[in-house]
Amino acid sequence: MSTATITVVHSVACHYCDDAEEGLAQLRRDFDFDVQLVPAASDAGRELIGLHRPAMFPLVLADGKVLSAGRLPRGKLRAWLSTRAIAVSRS
Numbered sequence: 907m908s909t910a911t912i913t914v915v916h917s918v919a920c921h922y923c924d925d926a927e928e929g930l931a932q933l934r935r936d937f938d939f940d941v942q943l944v945p946a947a948s949d950a951g952r953e954l955i956g957l958h959r960p961a962m963f964p965l966v967l968a969d970g971k972v973l974s975a976g977r978l979p980r981g982k983l984r985a986w987l988s989t990r991a992i993a994v995s996r997s
Contacts, residue, residue, distance in 0.1 A: 907958040910939040912973075912983070915954050915965040915993040917946045926978040937991040942970060 912930060918922035926993060930941050944951045946963060958965055960975035968986050 909985060911942060911969055912939055913942040913944060913954070913967040913970070915944045915946055915951050915960070915963065917963040920963045922962065922977050926964045926966060929978045929980050929983075933980070933987060936994055937987045939956055939987060939991040
């Protein structure tokens, strides 16, 4: 199984974006997954925005599929990670 990847398309001065990054940092204590931060103004960011047309930032993709736009739904992401990511060992 490959490593789960969360992609966050973020905007400048976006408090939901900052909150998403904090939430992902917390979830990385429990799960092993990759995080890709993509600035909305970058070529890759504009491409993802054009493809998914989010109503708000951040646009959050889980393995390339839209998980959310706007405030990060931590419970929904935790549930997805529990089926897709490897739990971090606490030993």
